[in-house]
Amino acid sequence: MxxxxxxxxxxxxxxxxxxxxxxxxxxxxxxxxxxxxxxxxxxxxxxxxxxxxxxxxxxxxxxxxxxxxxxxxxxxxxxxxxxxxxxVGPGVKTGINVKYDNPREVGADRIVNAVAAHEIYKRAAIIIDFGTATTFCALTAKGNYLGGTICPGVQISSDALFERAAKLPRVELVKPKNIICKNTVTSIQAGIVYGYVGQVEYIINKMKEEMMECGEEEPFVVATGGLAKLINEESGSIDIIDPILTLTGLRIIYYKNREYVLK
Structure with a gap:
């Protein structure tokens, strides 16, 4: 094991x-x-x-x-x-070709997710990880990591609003039924959740445009992280949620490097 x-x-x-x-x-x-x-x-x-x-x-x-x-x-x-x-870091075999200006700047979690997506889906992909920060990563069908986008996570956005606006309460991150809300709590929930959905869909669409301009087929969109399900309930842009994408990537990288560890 x-x-x-x-x-x-x-x-x-x-x-x-x-x-x-x-x-x-x-x-x-x-x-x-x-x-x-x-x-x-x-x-x-x-x-x-x-x-x-x-x-x-x-x-x-x-x-x-x-x-x-x-x-x-x-x-x-x-x-x-x-x-x-x-x-996971410089010198570890991943099978991914990182096209970042400085490959050492790319978070290990982003590379691990890319490894899993490449091994599982074997096609151009946009990988979204809804964590403390939300990351969007562009991966070609050949396993070239092109780069991506980093945004404040959903929870960070909610916490910042509570901490910086004296009269606004901290709210649970749930999706209200309507976008036109009748009280402060649901108004905040609508703004955070639906606003984040809009952000996600816009970034996905722009990344697809740029990747397809580079000759890739329309990318497959895979999401992971704790809040992926909440966003996906309203978004039509995510193709699949894989809650263990990062763990899968770690397993794959381990076996790619096991021979060096056992020497």
Whole structure:
């Protein structure tokens, strides 16, 4: 079995793969102040509750957009699982050709998602990840990562409105029935949700135009992340939601690099 960790600004998603089968998924809060032992105790306890044996872990891989948490996580894996983790970054084989001005600037999570989309769908794709930030990535059929767009996430937008406008309340992120609303709470909900849907659809359409101008067929749109379902309920531009896209990408990258780890 292998251990895969997707480290985001808000959460760490942990997956356990038995060959190609995802057997468990857990979510922890991202906290760079926690030590390797604190994370180790948490993860080992999750193993016990799911009747999994830590000694069955033969490899591990981490994708992170939070650099200052990496020391704790890497040492947690080494100490509690006795394996050296692969860290997604420069020098790791992905099969993706990054066309960014500076490839080192591309977030590891974006590359991991691109790897999964390329392996699964084998066609031009737009990949949307609804996380703390929402990222849009353009990928050609040949696996060239062209670049993309980064926007404040839905929750960040909602929190900013609450924090900067004294009389506006914090609201739950749900879709109201109407766009013309009769009270402040639903008015805010409509503005955030429907406004975000409009943003998503506009960016998708513009990215499709630019990619097709470069000779690609109309891209397939795949979305992942916690709020993908909420946006997709109103948007007609997303072709599929894949909630484990990033974990799948981590599994694929692990096996592309396993030979180097086992040497």
């Amino acid at each position: 292998i251990l895969v960790l997707d480290v985001g600004n808000t959460n760490i998603v942990i997956g356990i793969y038995d060959d190609n089968d995802l057997v468990s998924v857990w979510r922890l809060s991202t906290d760079s102040k926690r030590t390797a032992d604190e994370y180790g105790i948490q993860v080992i306890e999750l193993f016990k509750k799911n009747n999994l044996n830590p000694l069955d872990i033969k490899g591990a891989i981490i994708s992170s957009v939070v650099p200052n948490i990496m020391y704790s996580l890497e040492h947690m894996i080494i100490k509690y699982f006795k394996v050296m983790p692969i860290v």
